[in-house]
Amino acid sequence: MKEYIFLNIGSTGINLAQSYWHLFCLEHGISPNDGEPDLLCLPKDDDNSHVIFRETKTIPYGPIKYTPRSVFVGEQSEIDSIRAGSCKNLFPAESLIDCPSECGGVYSKSYMLKVQLEKTIEQMRKETELADSIEGFMLFNSIGGGLGSGFTNALLEQLGDSFGKTQKAGFNFYPVYDISSKPHQVINSILALAKMQDLLNLSFVLDNSALARMCTNQLERESASFKDMNSIATLFLSQLTCSMRNDGALNTSLSEMESNLVPYPTIHNIVSSMAPLYPAQKVLENDLLVTDITLKLFEQASFMQNIDINQGKYMACAVVYQGDIVPKDVGHGISRIKTSRTIQFVDWCPTGFKCGINYQTMHEQIPDIMDIKRVKRGALMLGNSSSYREFPKMFVQMSEDINALKIFKKDFECIEESDYDVALEQLKAKVSDYTEIEAETVEDEGQTEEH
Numbered sequence: 070m071k072e073y074i075f076l077n078i079g080s081t082g083i084n085l086a087q088s089y090w091h092l093f094c095l096e097h098g099i100s101p102n103d104g105e106p107d108l109l110c111l112p113k114d115d116d117n118s119h120v121i122f123r124e125t126k127t128i129p130y131g132p133i134k135y136t137p138r139s140v141f142v143g144e145q146s147e148i149d150s151i152r153a154g155s156c157k158n159l160f161p162a163e164s165l166i167d168c169p170s171e172c173g174g175v176y177s178k179s180y181m182l183k184v185q186l187e188k189t190i191e192q193m194r195k196e197t198e199l200a201d202s203i204e205g206f207m208l209f210n211s212i213g214g215g216l217g218s219g220f221t222n223a224l225l226e227q228l229g230d231s232f233g234k235t236q237k238a239g240f241n242f243y244p245v246y247d248i249s250s251k252p253h254q255v256i257n258s259i260l261a262l263a264k265m266q267d268l269l270n271l272s273f274v275l276d277n278s279a280l281a282r283m284c285t286n287q288l289e290r291e292s293a294s295f296k297d298m299n300s301i302a303t304l305f306l307s308q309l310t311c312s313m314r315n316d317g318a319l320n321t322s323l324s325e326m327e328s329n330l331v332p333y334p335t336i337h338n339i340v341s342s343m344a345p346l347y348p349a350q351k352v353l354e355n356d357l358l359v360t361d362i363t364l365k366l367f368e369q370a371s372f373m374q375n376i377d378i379n380q381g382k383y384m385a386c387a388v389v390y391q392g393d394i395v396p397k398d399v400g401h402g403i404s405r406i407k408t409s410r411t412i413q414f415v416d417w418c419p420t421g422f423k424c425g426i427n428y429q430t431m432h433e434q435i436p437d438i439m440d441i442k443r444v445k446r447g448a449l450m451l452g453n454s455s456s457y458r459e460f461p462k463m464f465v466q467m468s469e470d471i472n473a474l475k476i477f478k479k480d481f482e483c484i485e486e487s488d489y490d491v492a493l494e495q496l497k498a499k500v501s502d503y504t505e506i507e508a509e510t511v512e513d514e515g516q517t518e519e520h
């Protein structure tokens with residue numbers, strides 16, 4: 070068995086976790102309130118829920134309960150929000166680790182939370198002992214938050230020491246930057262990203278400004294709330310892990326995902342799109358056809374990143390369809406994309422798309438609280454695109470705009486100024502790496518191999 074442990078850090082991680090664990094419970098016939106099996110749900114043959122839940126008994130001979138393989142780290146008020154939420158009895162007390170609120174907001178203070186770090190590692194050890202063989206860790210955080218940046222980096226360093234080469238995938242939220250009122254978020258993000266490059270195997274980029282755009286444009290909300298943004302991210306995560314939690318077709322494990330999507334270890338930032346997405350009240354005459362879904366996937370509006378994806382080239386692309394889909398239609402959809410030439414691949418990766426179908430009913434279990442339409446079929450695209458370089462470019466520019474060194478010297482004690490310079494240089498190097506990789510040709514590759 071290959072299990073996963075989910076680490077939810079800071080306000081973003083904790084809010085999101087309550088949303089996705091609620092959905093995962095429903096998808097696997099488990100009560101979100103307390104983890105007891107829903108006796109009205111028939112067990113499915115292809116269910117692999119054990120990869121994310123472990124079976125527990127509160128009393129000998131008592132009923133079986135399902136406990137998420139999950140750890141939470143946040144301020145007391147965030148931890149309290151779990152106990153008041155829709156999954157209030159789902160998580161054991163020892164998996165909820167609280168941090169002092171005075172360290173909030175700044176990378177360096179959160180990086181130094183030694184007691185909480187030890188507690189987290191200890192809890193992960195326990196979870197690991199209760200599993201057969203941990204395949205990977207999934208971390209959920211905002212790179213702009215103090216905990217989301219500093220604590221996540223400290224934890225990632227420790228994970229490498231304590232758990233060796235176990236896969237690590239980050240679901241990294243990029244906040245909407247307000248550089249005049251929250252300049253610290255820029256510095257947090259730069260310090261976070263520079264280090265994460267070496268410590269993560271995969272980083273799924275979730276851009277709050279894109280999620281907000283999807284809330285207003287696709288879900289037709291008047292304004293974007295974190296709840297709605299987290300609902301979109303929850304659907305993304307549900308589709309992304311569908312092949313792991315059930316007998317799936319493509320990306321059945323984090324390591325398979327890494328080998329499908331990552332050509333060089335540090336070029337592991339994944340862009341993504343999802344289609345279709347409608348508000349619950351939307352009246353549909355018919356569900357979209359597979360070709361239309363495929364075309365929609367590659368429209369800018371469907372991307373969870375607010376960068377111009379077409380300004381870059383893909384190094385890898387995996388499309389996972391879900392629901393009522395037949396392979397012939399997938400072939401048609403992909404060939405329409407290829408002929409439309411809207412997307413370009415790097416010269417050295419002509420193989421193009423990897424596709425798979427999961428036949429689980431699409432969005433069947435979307436809880437009504439999500440207020441998103443259930444559809445019969447949909448798809449998720451995961452891509453490794455050189456257009457990602459727009460993010461490090463933007464951080465370098467923002468650092469100049471806010472005169473970051475001045476703020477750094479004042480508020481980021483415990484970290485050397487030279488460390489900030491190094492982090493900034495690493496992001497500049499990242500921009501160049503992506504540009505070079507995009508320009509490489511097959512001959513360049515051949516020459517590199519010969520040397």
Ligand SMILES: Nc1nc2c(ncn2[C@@H]2O[C@H](COP(=O)(O)OP(=O)(O)OP(=O)(O)O)[C@@H](O)[C@H]2O)c(=O)[nH]1
Nearest residue numbers: 079080081084173174211213214215216217244295
């Ligand atoms: N998508 C999403 N973004 C959030 C959520 N909560 C906060 N954010 C954004 O993330 C940014 C900072 O991250 P937080 O997660 O709040 O910070 P933290 O990691 O808890 O660390 P502190 O700054 O120490 O509180 C905020 O400025 C918001 O823009 C959420 O539930 N969902």
